Every structure is written in structure tokens, then in C-alpha cells.
Amino acid sequence: MSEGYNGQISEETRKIAKDELREDESSRSQALVALRDWVEKNPKIKWSRTDDRYLLRFLRFKKFSVPMAQECLERYVLLRQTFFNNVFRSLDYKQAEVEFLLDSGYIFAAPGRDKFGRRWIINRPGVFDPHKFTNRDMIRVHGVVYETLMEDEENQVRGFVHFADCSGVTLPFLTLFTPKEAVRIVKNGEKTLPMRHKEVHVINFISSFKYVLDWGMTLMSEKIRKRVKIYATAEEAAKTLDVNMLPKEYGGNVPMSEMIASFKKELAEHRQTILDHDKIEMRLELFTDPAKEGAISALKAGATNESCAPYKMDVLTGSFRKLEVD
Structure with a gap:
């Protein structure tokens, strides 16, 4: 174990x-x-967190390439400040x-881990009522779930399996985001x-x-596309999936309500840490690219998400290429 x-x-x-x-030990310490x-x-x-658990998110995600981890951390903080x-x-x-x-089971993490030590994230988009909730509600609940799960170092290394049941999804659901917003969400999610x-x-x-x-x-x-599997029914999926990781309603052993209650205890444990992330902040005024001035103005004015357009930024190290928050 490396010092500290x-x-x-x-x-x-x-x-x-x-x-x-x-x-x-050596690569981690350095x-x-x-x-x-x-x-x-x-x-x-x-301001940023500098504890090991937080910094290791980015180092592990970028396989311990320090320049790439720096780039990812900076993009991540900018995303938090400028998108939606x-x-x-x-x-x-x-x-x-x-x-x-x-509580309705729109999104939650199943308890335990599969044989590869991965956590499963269950998503039921058809539960989301687009007439009652907004796209901001959707992004916020995903943010709560993902930020909480990323606090666990086992998750940082082992990764996640996503399981989505699209039954109940209707046309209004697809109008929650503009194509431009959808592109940003997918690209930044990866x-x-x-x-x-x-x-x-x-x-x-x-x-x-x-x-x-x-x-x-x-x-x-291409890497992520190869990891996506589409099934016509739950029964078809059950032929290849580890149903023990799924709620009882999908062939597993634990009722969905119990899974949700268990996950909410996990959310409670990390609640203050996630709320403290509001302190993480970039000095946007130091980014001089004119293309991002609209984003800064929107932030100060409290404008809608449409005002927070993607922009290019210059980074400290000369060897970095220019980035774009998609």
C-alpha cells in the first residue's frame, strides 16, 4: 500500500x-x-476535492495517464458548472x-455485486412521467445515483452494468431533450x-x-456499442443475464421495494459528501476563449439550459489539445 x-x-x-x-503501489502513489x-x-x-478517493476516480478512468486524468477532471468540473x-x-x-x-423505481442500484464484482444500475424510463417531471429532474436523479456510486472504490475499478426496461415509454418521453442536448448527454456520459x-x-x-x-x-x-444488448422481453434477457442481480419482478429473488430501500440507505450514507460537491468550482473568468462567454453570462444570469452552449477551453499544459465540452 502506498504511503498515505x-x-x-x-x-x-x-x-x-x-x-x-x-x-x-508505485503508479498510484506517483x-x-x-x-x-x-x-x-x-x-x-x-476549489476541488483532493482526497485519494476522489482523485482516483479520474486516474482509474484514464488508466493512470496523469495528463488524461487532468483533462477529464477539468471537463467534469466544467460540465457541472455549465451544462444544464x-x-x-x-x-x-x-x-x-x-x-x-x-421510490417509484425509476433508477436505483441493486444490492450486492455480480460474479465480476460489478454493481448493477436498474433503470425503468417508462416510470418517468414527462407531463409531471422535467428533463432537469431526470438529470438530477441520475446525478445523485452516479455520484453516490462513484464514491465506492470497488465500483471505480470493477465498473457498472446497466439494465433498462423500456416498457411504458411513450412519444412525449422522447421530446424531453433536443437532439443537441441528447448528443451532449451521451458523449459526456461516456x-x-x-x-x-x-x-x-x-x-x-x-x-x-x-x-x-x-x-x-x-x-x-465502438467499444460501448459492442457492450449494448437489446432484448425483446425480460424472458429473453433472462436466458443470458444473471437474474439474481435483478429485482424479483424481473426474475430475481429480492423485491424491487426492498432493493430501493437498501439503496436509499447508501444514498443517506454519502448524502453530505455529494452535497459538498457544490463547493467544487472552476474560475470561468480565466477561460479566455470568446466562444464560452455566452456560457459564463448564462451562469451569472441563471439562464436556461439552452444558453449553456458547448465551448472550447485552453488548458494549462501546452501539450494538451484544446478540449470541447460536448
Whole structure:
């Protein structure tokens, strides 16, 4: 164990981290020192967490390439500040709309881990009522769930399996986001959020929406596309999936209500940490690219999400290429 590192990952997970992410005592110790020093000396970062668990999110996501982890961390903070203005602030599972969606089973993480040590995220988009809730409610509840799960170092290494039941999805659901917003969500979900998406399983997908699926798949990298599996029914999926990770309603052993109650205890445990993320902030005024001035004005004015357009930014290290918050 590297000096000062007090992470709680199993020996088996340490081996996976070494084999898949190039993480060992030496690489972890050196990378943490380098990334922490960069954060503390970066004038564009007003405040950021610098604890090991937080920094390791980005290092593991980028397989211990410090420059790429720096890039990802900066993009992540900018995303929180500029995309869907303020929606990533006050990520509180006790907020009324968020808690309602959690209790209804819109999204939650199943307890336990599969044989590969991965957590399963269950999503039932048909539960979301687009006449009652907004796209901001949707993004916020996903933010609460993902931020909480990323606090666990086992999850950072092992990654996630996504299971979605699309039954009940109607046309109004597809109008929640503009095509431009949908592009940003898909791209940032893969490239900016430091989560390892290992598998994606979708059941009950409506055939009349196939054109939407085909378009969405074009936005993903080839690596992620290969990990997406579509099934006509839950019964078809059960032939290949580990149903023990699913709620009883989908062939598992634990009722959905019990899974949700268990996950809410996990949310409660990390609640204050997630709320404290509101302190994480970039000094947007130090980004001089004129294309992003509209985003800063929108932030100050509290404008709608449409005002928070993507913009290019210059980073500190000359060897970095220009980035774009998609």
C-alpha cells in the first residue's frame, strides 16, 4: 500500500486494477502526488476535492495517464458548472422530485455485486412521467445515483452494468431533450463522467422507436456499442443475464421495494459528501476563449439550459489539445 493511501479495495480488486488499469503501489502513489499537485496549483480551479478517493476516480478512468486524468477532471468540473445550468447543484436524494423518482423505481442500484464484482444500475424510463417531471429532474436523479456510486472504490475499478426496461415509454418521453442536448448527454456520459460502463442491457424496447436507437448508437464509441444488448422481453434477457442481480419482478429473488430501500440507505450514507460537491468550482473568468462567454453570462444570469452552449477551453499544459465540452 502506498504511503498515505487508505483505500478499501479487496486483494482481488487490486489485481484487476493492476491488470486492467495499470495501477499498483508505485503508479498510484506517483500519480496521486502529480494530480493533487496539479489541482492545487491550477489557477483555473477555485476549489476541488483532493482526497485519494476522489482523485482516483479520474486516474482509474484514464488508466493512470496523469495528463488524461487532468483533462477529464477539468471537463467534469466544467460540465457541472455549465451544462444544464445549476442542475448538478444540490444533488440531494431527499429533494421531493428526486425521492419520488427513486421510490417509484425509476433508477436505483441493486444490492450486492455480480460474479465480476460489478454493481448493477436498474433503470425503468417508462416510470418517468414527462407531463409531471422535467428533463432537469431526470438529470438530477441520475446525478445523485452516479455520484453516490462513484464514491465506492470497488465500483471505480470493477465498473457498472446497466439494465433498462423500456416498457411504458411513450412519444412525449422522447421530446424531453433536443437532439443537441441528447448528443451532449451521451458523449459526456461516456467521456466525462469517470464511470466504467461494462455492459448495457435493454428490454422491451419499442420497435417503432428503432430509429431513435440507431441514432443513439451512432453517438457511442465502438467499444460501448459492442457492450449494448437489446432484448425483446425480460424472458429473453433472462436466458443470458444473471437474474439474481435483478429485482424479483424481473426474475430475481429480492423485491424491487426492498432493493430501493437498501439503496436509499447508501444514498443517506454519502448524502453530505455529494452535497459538498457544490463547493467544487472552476474560475470561468480565466477561460479566455470568446466562444464560452455566452456560457459564463448564462451562469451569472441563471439562464436556461439552452444558453449553456458547448465551448472550447485552453488548458494549462501546452501539450494538451484544446478540449470541447460536448
